[in-house]
Amino acid sequence: MTPSRTTPGVYVTETPAFGTSIVGIPTAVPVFIGYTQYAGDPVTGALLYGVPVAITSMTEFIAYFGGAAPRSYRVSMAAAGATPDFQASFTVPGSGSIGLDVAMTGFDLSATSPDASQFCLYAHLRLFFANGGGPCYVVSVGSYWSGQSPVVAPDPVPAAWIPAAIAAGDPVTGAPGLLAGLAAAAGKTGPTMIVIPEACQLNLADYGRVACAMLAQAGALQDRMAILDLPGCLMADTVTGLQACQNDLVTAIAPQVTNVGFGVAYAPALNTSIVAPGDILYTNLAAPNGDNSVVNNILTTQANMLYSGAQLATVQTAIATAFPVTRSSTNTTQYSGSTSSATTPPVAYPTPGADLSAWQWTLDRLLLDALPVFQQIMQLIATKMNVLAPSAGLAGIWTMNDSNNGVWDAPANVALDSVTSPFCDMSDAQQGGFNAPLNGEAINIVRSQPNRGSVVWGARTLDGNSQDYRYIQARRTLIYIDQSIRAALQPYAFAANDATTWATVTASVSAFLTGVWQAGGLMGSTASQAFTITCGIGSSMTAQDVLNGDMIVSIMLQMIHPAEFIELTITQAMQG
Structure with a gap:
């Protein structure tokens, strides 16, 4: 620019004295x-x-x-010898009301298989x-x-x-x-x-x-x-x-x-x-194949035990709306509940285009408030979904x-x-x-x-027999240092492979690792004990490396290892 100066005055030219600083990459993404x-x-x-x-x-x-994703669960009789999820009372034709073990299993929405x-x-x-x-x-x-x-x-x-x-x-x-x-x-x-x-x-x-x-x-x-x-x-x-x-x-x-x-x-x-019980609707329990006979029976039996008159009719209708029972020509079992959906549910059906989920939620709250066994079932569903x-x-x-x-x-x-x-x-x-x-x-x-x-x-990798990479933080610290330095050295690609570049790179890496050491990421009472860096002919490179276009930066780190096993040594001393 000097030949183009025509106006008298003072001109300032700034020459960078230090290399590119290295900024640590995000470590947890x-x-x-x-x-x-x-x-x-x-x-x-x-x-x-x-x-x-x-x-x-x-x-x-x-x-x-x-x-x-919607999850569906089925209420069925527990297999003989199996631990039941809960016990409930059923109305069985010819036997009256009896207590039975009940199991809850998950199944997809297209079949009844597990x-x-x-x-x-x-x-x-x-x-x-x-x-x-x-x-x-x-x-x-x-x-x-x-x-x-x-x-x-x-x-x-x-x-x-x-x-x-x-x-x-x-x-x-x-x-x-x-x-x-x-x-x-x-x-x-x-x-x-x-x-x-x-x-x-x-x-x-x-x-x-x-x-x-x-x-x-x-x-x-x-x-x-x-x-x-x-x-x-x-x-x-x-x-x-x-x-x-x-x-x-x-x-x-x-x-x-x-x-x-x-x-x-x-x-x-x-x-x-x-998943909280309040996050679950009765739709998680409605059988995809339409056979809600068991859950209908459980809920209706408890409703008959707790309510009468108009209250009973309301709860029964809510049960029948949520869990209609499908009966085939070969199924002659009579259930204590309704065998078809109610024509007039206790919660008015939503109008076309209205929010169906809000109507389902209202019906679900009615069942939760009225039937303790329904609350128990919803809690069991939440427990299974929370694994x-x-x-x-x-x-x-x-x-x-x-x-x-x-x-x-x-x-x-x-x-x-x-x-x-x-x-x-x-x-x-x-x-x-x-x-x-x-x-x-x-x-x-x-x-x-x-x-x-x-x-x-525990804080071990799957390479637990390695003295270098046994612990998670040792491997992740190496990844952090490697990736941070690698990203910072990209601008030096095709730069002159000479002493000036080597010194600049060494200074940049040293400044970064000093920051890591000061933050507690490397062991050593001084920075020189925590790491060493070499870059140049006679230390990390040969003349042939330079001719090949290779600039080699050698870094030695003193990594931190955790106190995984803490031993207390206790000795009793004699008096005097």
């Missing part, structure tokens, strides 16, 4: 993959299936992906945010209504819509499923955790495909970790059952044993309080812990919110087989502790 009611942009209406969508709250989740496909991503997101979760990504792999892709699902949902099944899928062949969503997440920069809560319900072969793909992606990208639930954990309410799940996990992830350092597993499932895999809740714990203490602090010894108890209790001796198994594939256990609730009591 999970990507959730699963089934939703729909996936669409609330503004444009564009479909967003298979697209990672950034959200920060349940309000945004509902706007983009809708609400919870329901193995419980779409629960909505509930898991609620558990995530309840435990301190923040910004995250969600990838919807499809609507939980088979063959449908609604941006907004109609209310009521057409009877012809049949729920889809949770599937692993195959991104190579194009078969929809969880693997396709995982493939979509691979191309997104930003996520640091992979969470697929519904995968634990797959059969072992498909679970293995999904779990291995999660570990493979984390190991290949090295910017995220996979949080795994044990296969079949939703049914494991005993230590023996949980040990079987542990063995299945070992079998499932065997093909990815080289990447287990990027994986973490938690158990058991959790009894949560995410959730732990991965999403732990993703929230990781987020909260990073915010409060830093990524280098172990995300353990923290109580979970909205969790009433672990699905399975165990002793210290029993936990040892999970925390330190011979193969090193450790499973972190959530334990119930007096006056503290359900506490995360």
Whole structure:
């Protein structure tokens, strides 16, 4: 610019004295993959299936992906020798009123078979945010209504819509499923955790495909970790059952044993309080095939015991409206309740176009207020719906812990919110087989502790036999440092590979690591004890490296490891 100066005066030229500063990347950004009611942009209406969508709250989740999947439960006689869910009084022709054991089982909306496909991503997101979760990504792999892709699902949902099944899928062949969503997440920069809560319900072969793909992606990208639930954990309410799940996990992830350092597993499932009885309607109990005979009988029998006259007629009509009994030509059993829907329900039917859910809610409140056994049934449904895999809740714990203490602090010894108890209790001796198994594939256990609730009591990766990557915070701190420095050094690509660039890079990395050390992320009484950095010929590079265009920055870190085992040594001293 000097030759172009024509006006006398003072000119200032600023020359940068320091290199580019390094800013730490976000450490706790999970990507959730699963089934939703729909996936669409609330503004444009564009479909967003298979697209990672950034959200920060349940309000945004509902706007983009809708609400919870409908869940249906059936009241039936408990099998001989089985533990009943509750006992109720029935009116049986020729026997009068008798007490019988009652079981409640889940089933899909198209059949009466046990329901193995419980779409629960909505509930898991609620558990995530309840435990301190923040910004995250969600990838919807499809609507939980088979063959449908609604941006907004109609209310009521057409009877012809049949729920889809949770599937692993195959991104190579194009078969929809969880693997396709995982493939979509691979191309997104930003996520640091992979969470697929519904995968634990797959059969072992498909679970293995999904779990291995999660570990493979984390190991290949090295910017995220996979949080795994044990296969079949939703049914494991005993230590023996949980040990079987542990063995299945070992079998499932065997093909990815080289990447287990990027994986973490938690158990058991959790009894949560995410779903309250007030969140459930009688529609969760209405039989899809129309055979409401058992629940109709239970409710009507209690109504006959509690009411008479006009009150009895009102309650009976409400029961018949909510739970009409379908009778076939071969079914001659007479029930104490009505055998068809009431023509004049106690709550007037909504007019066409009116809000059907508000009418259903009003009818539901009438039954709840009038019949204690109906309240009991609703509580049982809530209890069953509240059994959730732990991965999403732990993703929230990781987020909260990073915010409060830093990524280098172990995300353990923290109580979970909205969790009433672990699905399975165990002793210290029993936990040892999970925390330190011979193969090193450790499973972190959530334990119930007096006056503290359900506490995360473990902080190991699946590479528990490694001295380098045994602990979660060591692996995640390395990811944080690696990704932060990597992003900051991008501007130096194609810069002169000389002493000036080496000094600038060394200064930038040193300043960043000094900040990490000062925050408590590295061990050492001084910064020089916490880390060392070398970059240059004779230290980290050779002359041939320079000719090859390689600039090598060598960093040695002194990582922090947790006090996992605390030993008290107590000695009695003699008087005098």
